[in-house]
Amino acid sequence: QKNLHLLSPQQIELAKKLLELGQSHLFEHWAEPGVEDEEKKAFFNQVTRLNSSYPGGLESYIKTARELLADSKAGKNPFEGFTPSVPTGEVLTYGDEDFVKFEEMGVKEVQKAAFVLVAGGLGERLGYNGIKVALPRETVMGTSFLLHYIEYILALQEASCSLTQGECQAKIPFVIMTSDDTHSRTLELLESNSYFGMEPTQVKLLKQEKVACLDDNEARLAVDPHSKYRIQTKPHGHGDVHSLLYSSGLLNVWRDAGLRWVLFFQDTNGLLFNAIPAAIGVSAMRQYHVNSLAVPRKAKEAIGGITRLTHVDGRSMVINVEYNQLDPLLRATGHPDGDVNNETGYSPFPGNINQLILELGPYIEELTKTKGGIKEFVNPKYKDASKTSFKSSTRLECMMQDYPKTLPPTARVGFTVMDAWLAYAPVKNNPEDAAKVPKGNPYHSATSGEMAVYRANSLILRKAGVQVADPVEDVFNGQEVEVWPRVTWKPKWALIFSDVKRKVSENCSISQKSTLAIKGRNIFLEDLYLDGALIIDAIDDAEVKVEGSIENKGWVLEKVDYKDTSIPEEIRTRGFRMNKIEQLEKNYSQPGKFILKP
Numbered sequence: 001q002k003n004l005h006l007l008s009p010q011q012i013e014l015a016k017k018l019l020e021l022g023q024s025h026l027f028e029h030w031a032e033p034g035v036e037d038e039e040k041k042a043f044f045n046q047v048t049r050l051n052s053s054y055p056g057g058l059e060s061y062i063k064t065a066r067e068l069l070a071d072s073k074a075g076k077n078p079f080e081g082f083t084p085s086v087p088t089g090e091v092l093t094y095g096d097e098d099f100v101k102f103e104e105m106g107v108k109e110v111q112k113a114a115f116v117l118v119a120g121g122l123g124e125r126l127g128y129n130g131i132k133v134a135l136p137r138e139t140v141m142g143t144s145f146l147l148h149y150i151e152y153i154l155a156l157q158e159a160s161c162s163l164t165q166g167e168c169q170a171k172i173p174f175v176i177m178t179s180d181d182t183h184s185r186t187l188e189l190l191e192s193n194s195y196f197g198m199e200p201t202q203v204k205l206l207k208q209e210k211v212a213c214l215d216d217n218e219a220r221l222a223v224d225p226h227s228k229y230r231i232q233t234k235p236h237g238h239g240d241v242h243s244l245l246y247s248s249g250l251l252n253v254w255r256d257a258g259l260r261w262v263l264f265f266q267d268t269n270g271l272l273f274n275a276i277p278a279a280i281g282v283s284a285m286r287q288y289h290v291n292s293l294a295v296p297r298k299a300k301e302a303i304g305g306i307t308r309l310t311h312v313d314g315r316s317m318v319i320n321v322e323y324n325q326l327d328p329l330l331r332a333t334g335h336p337d338g339d340v341n342n343e344t345g346y347s348p349f350p351g352n353i354n355q356l357i358l359e360l361g362p363y364i365e366e367l368t369k370t371k372g373g374i375k376e377f378v379n380p381k382y383k384d385a386s387k388t389s390f391k392s393s394t395r396l397e398c399m400m401q402d403y404p405k406t407l408p409p410t411a412r413v414g415f416t417v418m419d420a421w422l423a424y425a426p427v428k429n430n431p432e433d434a435a436k437v438p439k440g441n442p443y444h445s446a447t448s449g450e451m452a453v454y455r456a457n458s459l460i461l462r463k464a465g466v467q468v469a470d471p472v473e474d475v476f477n478g479q480e481v482e483v484w485p486r487v488t489w490k491p492k493w494a495l496i497f498s499d500v501k502r503k504v505s506e507n508c509s510i511s512q513k514s515t516l517a518i519k520g521r522n523i524f525l526e527d528l529y530l531d532g533a534l535i536i537d538a539i540d541d542a543e544v545k546v547e548g549s550i551e552n553k554g555w556v557l558e559k560v561d562y563k564d565t566s567i568p569e570e571i572r573t574r575g576f577r578m579n580k581i582e583q584l585e586k587n588y589s590q591p592g593k594f595i596l597k598p
């Protein structure tokens with residue numbers, strides 16, 4: 001009461017609302033009027049922000065929290081009445097006729113797409129000090145994840161435009177969801193690199209706000225341990241992307257510009273774009289409202305499983321079941337062994353890699369109803385079995401892949417499975433935890449993420465007829481990995497399989513110790529025998545044919561230990577660095593036709 005003069009009329013309403021909602025404890029230790037008034041104003045600014053950034057405001061947040069906390073206390077099964085079964089979807093094999101058809105269709109469609117990267121996560125499991133999108137995807141070219149994503153989108157934009165008649169003006173919109181943990185560093189990375197070649201207006205950053213923490217089953221908001229004039233907050237999860245897109249107004253802008261698809265992807269999957277053209281092709285061909293990308297999944301691997309859930313009342317949906325829930329759900333529904341590998345060596349439930357393609361029209365229709373609100377969950381850590389108090393404050397969370405949960409049964413929800421070697425190698429685990437991953441399961445570390453890029457590129461070249469040597473096994477930071485020839489290329493060199501086929505001949509071969517970096521667009525490998533390192537660049541107007549035998553000492557992987565802090569974090573977490581002993585490096589900066597023949 002005594003501090004009301006500090007507040008705007010809206011804030012007075014909010015203060016009343018908080019009292020009605022049982023939050024009077026927030027004001028219990030406030031100083032007398034005239035003391036710490038600035039802090040009190042800051043408190044109300046924070047409350048105003050928390051209220052406006054949540055669909056339905058704090059009232060709705062507290063109400064949902066009470067319901068979910070009561071369910072959690074009662075031990076209510078979130079899958080009550082549902083039986084899981086293995087769904088059917090589109091299963092693609094890289095390079096075969098269908099795959100090529102889907103890829104070509106996807107490249108045509110991509111000019112009607114907008115890309116959305118969720119990059120608000122701090123990456124606690126990875127424990128990296130910087131933002132994850134600034135990490136190198138691989139260390140031959142040293143391209144960061146963010147640069148790689150942007151180069152890919154730009155190359156897709158150009159390839160897609162070149163298929164349309166007349167001049168194509170379209171610039172593919174690119175949204176990045178950030179959070180307080182990542183926003184300024186993401187913006188700085190973009191600005192200091194001139195948006196990596198995108199037009200600044202093409203890129204939009206949407207910052208997610210954290211949500212209020214909860215102290216008890218009554219959903220009393222937690223006071224920040226560092227300040228009695230702040231509410232403690234924590235991240236709400238990647239599901240925020242939907243409400244942010246909705247409230248930004250971008251979806252209608254995109255619809256008016258004739259766009260048809262919105263693609264969502266995560267921060268550190270260096271292989272993801274290998275899968276995107278074909279997956280858009282599948283969405284277009286099958287007219288999917290929702291298409292989730294998936295890979296074969298090892299039982300208990302820390303990625304969600306795509307599952308069909310059928311309710312006793314007949315309802316049925318295809319949805320991601322998070323990795324910690326799938327095993328108990330199976331055990332509770334007549335599968336005593338839970339989540340286990342079958343005769344294929346994989347779990348029958350495809351692994352969700354959280355790459356979603358949504359059709360824009362139905363997406364807008366749905367968000368108009370839900371305002372982007374996504375089914376939330378709460379995961380309190382209780383002090384004891386009475387479940388009356390928490391070890392530490394909790395909060396509501398939501399996941400972007402839960403979007404289909406509110407869709408009507410008529411919605412066309414599908415998924416597309418691709419090989420993991422092609423599409424999925426995220427960097428999520430720190431070296432210590434990665435080394436503890438059970439043998440045969442993927443490490444999801446900086447080491448495995450980089451090695452996966454070389455493996456995928458080597459396998460793609462093999463598929464196109466190049467003789468690529470077998471890998472050798474080696475151990476870095478306690479993780480046993482396959483080391484393939486270090487083959488890399490820029491997206492503009494080859495976006496889809498038919499590009500690779502056009503640019504290499506079957507007379508080429510690459511030895512295991514080799515490193516190959518192709519940076520220019522019109523570089524053709526004719527009858528190359530590579531046993532060493534070749535780094536080649538060329539402007540778009542230079543056409544270069546590479547012929548003959550290139551042999552040199554090459555680049556060697558030198559082991560480093562992740563604990564050795566004299567080495568930059570980005571390098572030591574991989575367990576190796578490139579020792580560049582000898583290479584042939586060529587750069588064609590004049591237009592014309594050239595032959596590179598040593």
Ligand code: UGB
Binds near residue numbers: 118119
């Ligand atoms: N992220 C945000 O942008 N904001 C947030 O508040 C939180 C995260 P994690 P997670 O593909 O391997 C997901 O932490 O959530 C961004 C799927 O739920 O890397 O443990 C963050 O920056 C799971 O089903 O992953 O697991 C990052 O880009 C499975 O598919 C992204 O969200 C798994 O990913 C994911 O955050 C996987």
